[in-house]
Amino acid sequence: MSINEIFTDGVAVSGAHQESHSYSERARRNLWLQMSRMGAYSEQHEIPIIVRGEGTHVYDVNGKKYFDGISGLFTNALGHGRPEFAKAATESMNNMTFFPIWTYAHPTAIELAEKVASLAPGDLNRVFFTTGGAEANESAWKLARQYHRLRGDTDRYKVISRDIAYHGTTLGALTITSLECYRQPYEPLVPGAIKVPAVNFYRAETHAEDFEAYGLWSAQQIEEALLREGPETVAAVFLEPVQNAGGCFTPPPGYWQQVRAICDRYGVILVSDEVICAFGRLGTWFGGQKYDYVPDIITCAKGITAGYAPLGAMIVSDRLAEPFLEGDVSFQHGFTWAGHPLSASIALTSIGIIERENILGNVMANEEYFRQSLNALKDLPIVGDVRGTGYFWGVELVKNQETKETWEGEDAERLLRGFVSPEMFRRGLICRSDDRGDPVVQLAPPLISTREDIDFMVGTLREVFTEAVKRHL
Numbered sequence: 001m002s003i004n005e006i007f008t009d010g011v012a013v014s015g016a017h018q019e020s021h022s023y024s025e026r027a028r029r030n031l032w033l034q035m036s037r038m039g040a041y042s043e044q045h046e047i048p049i050i051v052r053g054e055g056t057h058v059y060d061v062n063g064k065k066y067f068d069g070i071s072g073l074f075t076n077a078l079g080h081g082r083p084e085f086a087k088a089a090t091e092s093m094n095n096m097t098f099f100p101i102w103t104y105a106h107p108t109a110i111e112l113a114e115k116v117a118s119l120a121p122g123d124l125n126r127v128f129f130t131t132g133g134a135e136a137n138e139s140a141w142k143l144a145r146q147y148h149r150l151r152g153d154t155d156r157y158k159v160i161s162r163d164i165a166y167h168g169t170t171l172g173a174l175t176i177t178s179l180e181c182y183r184q185p186y187e188p189l190v191p192g193a194i195k196v197p198a199v200n201f202y203r204a205e206t207h208a209e210d211f212e213a214y215g216l217w218s219a220q221q222i223e224e225a226l227l228r229e230g231p232e233t234v235a236a237v238f239l240e241p242v243q244n245a246g247g248c249f250t251p252p253p254g255y256w257q258q259v260r261a262i263c264d265r266y267g268v269i270l271v272s273d274e275v276i277c278a279f280g281r282l283g284t285w286f287g288g289q290k291y292d293y294v295p296d297i298i299t300c301a302k303g304i305t306a307g308y309a310p311l312g313a314m315i316v317s318d319r320l321a322e323p324f325l326e327g328d329v330s331f332q333h334g335f336t337w338a339g340h341p342l343s344a345s346i347a348l349t350s351i352g353i354i355e356r357e358n359i360l361g362n363v364m365a366n367e368e369y370f371r372q373s374l375n376a377l378k379d380l381p382i383v384g385d386v387r388g389t390g391y392f393w394g395v396e397l398v399k400n401q402e403t404k405e406t407w408e409g410e411d412a413e414r415l416l417r418g419f420v421s422p423e424m425f426r427r428g429l430i431c432r433s434d435d436r437g438d439p440v441v442q443l444a445p446p447l448i449s450t451r452e453d454i455d456f457m458v459g460t461l462r463e464v465f466t467e468a469v470k471r472h473l
Contacts, residue, residue, distance in 0.1 A: 021046065023047075023049040023061055024041070024046035024047045024049060027041075027047045027049070028041055028047065033047070048060060048425070049061040050066075052080075053068070053076070053079075053080025053081060054079075054080055054081050055079040055080060055081065055446075055448075056068055056079050056080075056445065056446045056448065056449055056453060057080075058072075058080065058430070064428070065428060066425070066428050066429065066430050067428060067429050067430065067445070067453065067456055067457065068430050068445065068446060069429050069430050069431040069443050069444070069445050069457050070430055070431050070432050070442065070443070070444050070445075071307070071444050071445060071446050071447075072307050073302070074244075074276045074281065074302050074303070074392075074444050075302040075303065075306070075307035076306060076307035076446055077279065077280060077281070077302075077303045077306040077307065077350070077354075077359075077446055077447045077448075078306040078350060078353055078354075078359070078446065078447065078448055079446050079448050082308075082353070084349050084352075084353065085306075085308040085346055085349055085350075088345045088346055088348070088349040089308075089309070089342055089345065089346060091345070092108065092341050092342040092345040092346075093342060095341070096341050097341075098340060098341060098342075099341065100336060101129065101338065101339040102334055106339075106341055106344075108341050108344035108345045108348065109129065109339040109341070109344050111344070111348060112127070112129075112339075112344040112347050112348050113126075113127040113129075115348060115351055116304075116313060116315060116351075117315070119285045119286070119351070120285070120286060120298060120315050121286060121288040121289055121294045122288075122294035122317065123294075123317050123318045123319065124294070124295075124297075124298060124315045124316065124317050124318075125316075125317070125318050125321075126315070126316040126317075126318065126320075126321040127313050127314075127315050127316075128143075128313065128314040128315075128316060128331070128338075129311065129312070129313050129335075129338040129339035129344075130301070130311075130312035130313060130314065130335055130338050131310050131311060131312055131335055131337045131338055131340075131343075132168075132301050132310060132311075132312045133168055133273075133275030133299065133300070133301035133302065133312050134167070134168025134169055134170045134173040135168075135170065135173075135312055135335055135338075136275065136299035136300065136301055136312040136313060136314045137167045137168045137170075137172070137173040137176060137238065137271075137273060137275070137299050138168065138170045138171075138172040138173045139299075139314045139333060140236065140238070140271045140297045140299050140314050141159055141172050141173075141176065141235070141236060141238075141271075142172070142331075142333055143297070143314065143316065143320065143331060143333075144156075144159075144235040144236040144269040144271070144297070144320075145157050145235050146331065147269065147320050147323060147324075148235055148269075150323040150324075150329065151323065153232065153267075155232055155233050156232065156233060156234060156235040157191075157192050157233065157235055158192035158193070158194055158229055158233050158234045158235060159175070159176055159192060159193055159194065159234070159235060159236050159237070159238060160194045160195075160196060160222060160225055160226070160234060160236070160237045160238070160268075161176045161177070161178055161193070161194075161195060161196075161237070161238040161239070162178060162195065162196055162197065162198045162199070162239060162240075162243060163178050163195050163196070163197055163198045164178055164179060164198045164200075164243070164245050164246040164436060164437045165177065165178045165179075165198065165238075165239075165240065165243055165244075165245055165246075166178075166179055166182070166244060166245040166436070167238055167273055168275075169182060171186070171189060171190060172190055174186060174189060175189040175190040175192075175193045176193060176238050178195050179245060179436050181436070192233075192235075194225050194229055194234070196218075196221040196222050196225050197218060197221050198243055198246055198249055198437075199214075199215065199218045199243065199249045199250070199251055199252065199255065200246060200249050200437075201214050201249075201252065202384065202385040202387065202396060202404070203404070203438070211252045211253070212252050212253045212254055214252055215251060215252025215253060215254055215255035215258070216252075216254060216255070216258055218252070218255060219254075219255050219258035219259050219262060220258075222237060222259060222262055223262045223265075223266075226262070226266050226268065231266035231267065231268065234266070234268050235268070235269060236268060236269040236270070236271050236297075237259070237263055237268055237269070237270050237271065238271045238273055239259065239270075239271070239272065239273065240272070240273045240274070240276070240277060240287075241256075241272060241274060241277045241282065241286075241287025241288070241290060241291055242276075242277055242282065242287070242388065242389060242392055244276050244442075245434070245436045245437065246394075246434075246436060246437035246438070246440070247387065247394030247395075247396055247434060247437065247438070247440030247442060248387050248388035248389075248392055248393055248394035248440075248442065249387065250387055250388065250389055251291055255291075256288075256291045256292065256293035257292070257293060259293070260293050260294070260295075263296075269296045269297060269320065270295045270296050270297070271295060271296065271297045271298075271299060272286070272287055272288060272293075272295035272297070272298045272299070273299050274286055274287050274298050274299060274300045275299060275300055275301045275302055275312070276302060276303075276392070276444075277290075277392070278298065278300040278302075278303060278304070279300065279302075279303035279304050279350075279351075279354070280303060280354055280359055280360050280363055280390075280391075280447045281303060281363075281390055281391060281392050281444065281447070282363075282389055282390035282391075282392060283360055283363040283364040283367055283389070283390040283391075284360060284390075285360070286298055286300075290389070290390075296316070296317050296319070296320055297314060297315065297316050297317070297320065298314070298315040299312070299313070299314050299315075300312065300313050300315065301313070303350075303447075304347050304350065304351075305343060305346045305347045305350050306346075306350040306353075308346045308349075308350065309340070309342055309343040309346040309347075310337070310343060311339075311340070311343040311344070311346070311347055312338075354447075357448075359447045359448065362447065362448065363390050363391050363447055364390070366391075366449075366450075366451055366454065367389065367390055367391075369451055369454060370388075370391070370393060370454050371386070371388075371393075373454055373455070373458040374386045374388075374393055374395060374443075374458060374461075376458070377395065377458065377461060377462060377465065378401075380462070380465050380466060380469060381400075381401055381469060381473060382397050382398065382399075382465050382468055382469050382472075382473060383395060383396075383397065383398070383401070383465060384396045384397060384398030384401055384404055385398075391443075391444055391445055391446075391447055391449065392442075392444050393442065393443045393444070394434075394440045394441070394442045394443075395440065395441045395442075395443075395461065396438055396439065396440050397415065397416075397420075397438075397439045397440070397441065397465075397468075398438075399411075399473065406438045406439065407438075407439045411472075412435050412439050413435075414472070415439065415468065415472050416433040416434075416435055416439055417433070419464075419467075419468055419471060419472070420433050420441065420464055420465075420468055421433040423464045423467065423468075424441075424460060424461070424464050427460050427463065427464065428460070429456070429457060429460040429461075431443050431457070432444075441461065443457055443461075445457065
């Protein structure tokens with residue numbers, strides 16, 4: 001039976017359950033799932049098989065409908081099945097299958113670079129394409145190191161990033177990443193990774209009553225790290241506008257301005273990792289426009305194509321690009337598929353839709369409604385903190401609201417993986433239950449989502465959390 005035969009107007013027909021088991025068995029036999037505990041799947045715990053999408057929803061092999069509350073890992077920004085993308089892909093393939101941008105160029109890569117540069121803040125006018133976010137961050141660290149070397153600062157190789165932060169899993173990006181569960185199996189990593197505290201105000205011990213003062217303190221931790229290491233040895237600082245891992249840590253007022261001033265003071269390159277945050281997730285094209293700062297490099301991916309094709313980019317300031325535009329100097333770095341004609345065409349289509357349909361306006365119009373709806377969950381004793389912005393939110397779960405006691409070890413495992421995550425899935429909501437730090441449930445719906453969709457997500461969380469209180473508190 002083919003996938004198309006399983007459905008009649010989205011409803012499972014006879015044989016779908018057998019097909020589900022067949023796909024799950026075949027997946028167990030040959031498909032190595034990423035970031036997954038392969039041993040968790042058995043005949044009793046089958047691999048979920050998602051076979052199609054429509055708008056903000058996806059359907060599994062049994063015909064069950066789910067709201068995609070995490071946008072396919074922060075990626076499917078504009079929903080599934082939009083005919084504009086199919087048309088753009090067909091036209092691209094009919095015109096030219098592939099040609100690299102290694103010493104050559106093609107029109108769609110040029111047009112996309114122009115468009116991205118026009119949207120980026122400040123003088124970030126040079127666009128270096130990759131095929132994903134980790135590659136963009138890997139590229140940024142390499143560029144920072146070579147830039148300093150070209151200027152005679154040969155000792156600048158180190159990188160500063162925040163605790164708990166995730167920046168990718170290639171070896172360089174993994175070094176910038178601060179999650180020990182990802183790092184430990186591959187150590188020793190690239191030398192020179194320096195860590196500073198995450199901007200987690202809910203767990204603040206210093207300036208715990210003053211958000212703005214806490215932000216200034218957090219920025220000062222970067223300066224203190226620079227002075228400990230020796231500023232002449234540090235190439236770059238990597239930060240997300242809103243930190244993903246740990247659960248949507250938002251920056252306090254003045255934080256980014258202080259970080260920008262510190263980087264300028266010591267000649268350090270500021271990299272804004274916007275693999276998640278760019279292209280509308282926060283209600284703006286880029287994080288700098290949300291929080292009023294201009295970095296030296298922006299790294300991005302995911303939303304640039306709304307999930308319809310793989311693509312990433314490193315957007316670089318004119319100042320950093322300048323040494324590479326003279327004589328025989330080159331940035332000896334690249335990826336075969338970077339700037340693929342089809343992906344570039346898809347990205348142009350996605351940006352066009354965001355502009356025509358005022359998608360950023362939709363996010364901003366619903367941001368406060370999203371915030372208030374989630375904050376209403378605090379009447380449940382298991383809900384400790386709600387944080388985020390735009391269409392990017394985290395709800396931290398606690399054992400005790402008053403003391404902020406967290407869930408740890410086997411208790412956290414039973415709560416998140418044993419109940420909360422599978423129960424939300426059973427109720428038709430796909431979101432993220434994350435224990436990289438304190439337990440958090442994250443919501444990052446497609447940018448086209450409505451208030452009705454927000455009501456469904458928050459209502460489902462309320463039902464599941466209410467049941468979790470009965471079972472686990």
